[in-house]
Amino acid sequence: MNWISVIASGVALLAALYHLGFAFDRPFTEGEHAIIHVGFAALIVGVDQARRRRGAFRFLAVACTVAALAASVYFVQISEELELRFGIGLTMPQTVAGIAIIVAVIILCWMEWGLIIASLAVIGLSYFFFGDNIPGAMRAASHPSFEYAMTFLISSGGTGLYGQVTPISANIVFLFMVFGALLASTGVTRLFMELGNWLGRLLKGGAAVTSVVSSALLGTVTGATVANVAITGVFTIPTMKRQGFRAEDAAAMESVASCGGQILPPVMGAGAFIMAAFLGVSYVDIALRALVPALLFFGSVLLVIAFIVRKSGHIEECDPPDFRCIRGEIFPFLAPMTTLVYFLMNGYSATTAVVFAIAAIIGSTLLRPSTWRSKSGFVNSLRAIFEGLVSGAQQGAGLAIVIVVISLVAQSLITTALGPKFASALSGLAGGYTFLALLLIMLASLILGCGLPTVAAYTMVAIMMIPALSTLGVDAFAAHMFVYYFAVYAAVTPPVATAVIVASRIAETSFWGAAWASMRLMAGPIILPFLFIYHGDILTFPLNSGALLPIFAWLVATVSLQIVTVRHFVGPASALDIAAAGASVAFAFAWIVAGAMPLLAVAVLLLAFVTTLQLRRRSRAAAPRSGAA
Structure with missing residues (x-):
């Protein structure tokens, strides 16, 4: 491990401890917390990019990191003044710092996630500042001054870079990434695999069922389809190939199962909490109403696996489940999940629930008999907790960077009223036909979701597309679920299909063969979101x-x-x-x-x-x- 890696791990650990500490004590205002959150995210992503890049790109990553960190320290010190200056205009030093951090996070987002969101941010900001020069209906209102316009983008009062969805990232998404990473690092992945083996033998589906079960369980807490494929796929894909499945089918099954974990309650890869914030309802309402569609998703995947197994003629059974492992690992899994569900069901905030669930993970890990059986067992448990905190913070920072950039795009849409104009244009293009609008939004969701994590893809698509569905009279919850599902599906949909890329490499097969096999498995799921729009009763719980x-x-x-x-x-x-x-x-x-x-x-x-x-x-x-x- 070189010195940059040590710094990266140290910063990530500090960020995880800070966010946990803030959830307990809240020594800063929400505005200051958002600024610190963005600063940590830029620092973690910037150091990681500097570790991985070479030459000019390493210098660029370092420059962006320094700029973002300096601006964040400055803004924390003047956070109250920033809030008071909203609608008046920033001073020259504040404007320079604001430009520095905006440019830094957009460049870091580009380096971390690619061109799509970074390009949208540049286009959105260009329209925000210069849209008054466009003739016709798309002309935006002019700003009295550049400094006045900057107050909409840089303020600790809930707008721009530190507003919109950034507070959700700071208070919920980041902590859920830590929660999922801790679960994975403390051994729960093995439990999921053994449960999958048990059901695989029961349902006669071999390792394919193991893949569906383990990936679904892991995916609902990790919030990252690609990471889920990388974690479980190294076990399930070779096993499926050994049992007689084609390499393309093995890669496809793992990809689709991992994708489905994002729609499965109780956590839904943290997407449910973003949706709850958009809709202004409780998380519990989202999770309960999303349960039946998630079960239908996995039911259709298991059904097509049964078709493939029958077509193959003979598939070897899974290895016998290790019930000793299941008994040993079930408590460390059930303790945090039960804690999470208990607090959420009893009306506590998502932040409070996940902090207590994280405490339950750490407590159950330290209470294992293997932890105290030997010195090495104790050291291994502490190492697992450390790795989970670091990994979760790194995942949370990566998501935070893209969410911060999305906040800039959202502010541009709101301030310039581009959102309603876009919705009106889409409705006009669809000619008032809901079905045609749905097809256009489906395509847009799949395109905007290319290469992005589910939470970021859904947030971006919801901000741009939901107003268009609202103008057509579509129920708000149904519209959000429609968009969310297709944002999830983007991970397994060509031409990008990031989950399939990883799975096909593990399976040592062609990407396009695995992508086509993935689309075969998506036969039922691809139809499912249309039920949300035309038959909203499917989103009730209990079903009527x-x-x-x-x-x-x-x-x-x-x-x-x-x-x-x-x-x-x-x-x-x-x-x-x-x-x-x-x-x-x-x-x-x-x-x-x-x-x-x-x-x-x-x-x-x-x-x-x-x-x-x-x-x-x-x-x-x-x-x-x-x-x-």
Whole structure:
């Protein structure tokens, strides 16, 4: 470990301890906390970039880090004055410091996450400052002065860089990244793997079921699809290949399962807390209403795995589960998760709940018999806690940088009223047709989500796209869930599909082969968000009777689409089977959108027709064998 790595770990540990300490004691105002949070994020990301880069890029990372750190220290000292100067204008030193930190975080975001969000920030800020020069309907209002405009971007009063969604990052997202990393570092990953083995043997799906279960459980707490693939995929993908799955299918199953962890309560990769803040409702309401769609997601994935297993002919069983491991690790997992759910269900804030859950992780780790059995056991437990705090802070800082940049974009949209203009333009482009608007927003969500973590992708898409759905009369919660799901799906959707890139490398197979296999597994999930818009009863908890028919229609569409993509059902699918199943998908989806019962009836009849053909073929194939016997 070189000296830069030591500095990086030390800064990350300090950041984790600071955020935990602030949650308990709150020695600073919320405005000061947001400034310190951004400073820590820039410092952690900047040092990490300096460690990984060479030449001019290393110098750029160092320069941005120094600029952001200096500006943050200065702004903490004058935070009250910053708040008072809102709408009046910044002084020259404040303006220079503001420019420095804005440029620094955008460059660091570009170095950490690529060009998409950084470019949007540059475009948004260009429109913010110079949009008054654009003729026509897109012309923005002019600012009295540059210093006056800067107060909207640099203020400790809840706007710009330190406002919008930055406080959510500082008080919730960062701590949940620490929570997830601590769970992973203290051994819970092995528990998830053994639970997956147990269910894999029970459901006869081999390591594919292990992958779905372990990745779903880990994904809901880590908040990072790509990291989830890297953690569990090194175990599940080689095992799936050894059991007889194609390398492409193994990579796809791991990618899609890890993606699904982001929509699974109780944590939903921290996305639920962002959604709760946007909607102004409690986290518990979000988690409960998101439960049934998440179960349908994983149900459809397990269904297509069953199709693939049947098509493969024979898949070896999973290794026997290590019940000793399950018994040993179940308490260190249940203690923090139970603590988290208890505090959330009893009306405590998400910050309070996650801090007590983190304390439960540390406590349960130190209470393990293996911790006190030997000196090495104690040292290993402390090392695991240290690694979890450092890793969580690094993940939280990476998310914070992109969320801070999104806050700048959001402020530009709000101040210039570009958001409503964009919504109006999209509604006009869709011609008032909700379905066409949904398709456009789906594509935009998948594009904007390319290469970004789920929380950042959803935040960006929600700010830009939700107003357009609101103008079409779509329910706010349904609109947010629609956008959130497709922001999640971006991790497994070509051409970028970051989760698939990692999985395909582990599987030692082609990216495009794994990407196509991933899209096969997404047959059911890709239809699911449209149910949110047209059949909102599916988002109620507990479900009412109005949700049963939409779920049935979705199931018909899912099974039919899986027949088309896998080309197997009861047996191999013929051209006639595929054509009939494809027509069934079209009619079932048309019912989801239009609601005319004859459409669903035709879809069911077509699927029944395919099923009958398949069963007759199997009977004819079995007859000669029984006669020969």
